[in-house]
Amino acid sequence: MNYSRQREVILNTLKSNVVHPTAEYLYSVLKETEPNISLATLYRNLNQLAENGIIKKIDGLDTSSHFDHNTHEHYHFICEKCGRVFDVSSDIAPNLVKKTEDETGFLINKYDIVFSGTCKDCLKNLE
Amino acid sequence: MNYSRQREVILNTLKSNVVHPTAEYLYSVLKETEPNISLATLYRNLNQLAENGIIKKIDGLDTSSHFDHNTHEHYHFICEKCGRVFDVSSDIAPNLVKKTEDETGFLINKYDIVFSGTCKDCLKNLE
DNA sequence: TATAAAATGAGAATTATTATTATTTTTGTA
């Protein structure tokens, strides 16, 4: 993987983003500082960064992949009302990989837990 | 939801299927007995059945949704080598929903654990 | 049996993502 300015900008933009953006959202933000960046470049780099373990790709939340600069073990929740994505502590499922590998005899390369429902704020608004 | 013969056939086909098929695969099987069935009808019914809790839609395994007639709590593993989908016992993550709801204060409606890696058979073939 | 609601088949449309390609940038070496 050679250096590329675009990749650096993409990673920095993702890092400065508190949410768990989709490619489309990142693209809209990147356009401000990098008006000539191509959507293909964005996708290519996001995939490369994920393959190299520098970021994480989150699938199964909604129709798009989301991206996360936090590679520490944690899981995700998407609110069906407001669409926000939240982190869930890995404490909810201790030793998940070891347990599963022991139980199945499979070798695990990637895994994720994805929840959807109603977040605290949206529950409050329903009262 | 009114009765429809097509929906009944779709559900029966899914039930008699040991794998966790995609819509495309189900379509190819259904075509044999229901040559006029429409792909739109298949998708519409799979979604309806899932919304009504009669089947489960599994997302995040690969580029397509997979469908599962087994609605008991369990998780999934997809082998990156052979593409097969396996069930994983819910014992690997006890009290997952309660723990997560307690920890987050969110209301969980849907959740899933998805693993990918190499299955036992494919590991053996690598030796 | 008439009617309204729901479902269908066919195919167009949409959405997210990947592939193609000519050009540009990066990098290791002469």
Add this chain to the structure above:
DNA sequence: TACAAAAATAATAATAATTCTCATTTTATA
């Protein structure tokens, strides 16, 4: 520093999975 090979880019075409549209048919009910 210049140069060639490898890698990356922008622009856009292509693809894959799924949903939408709509005229017609089926189902449930009064």
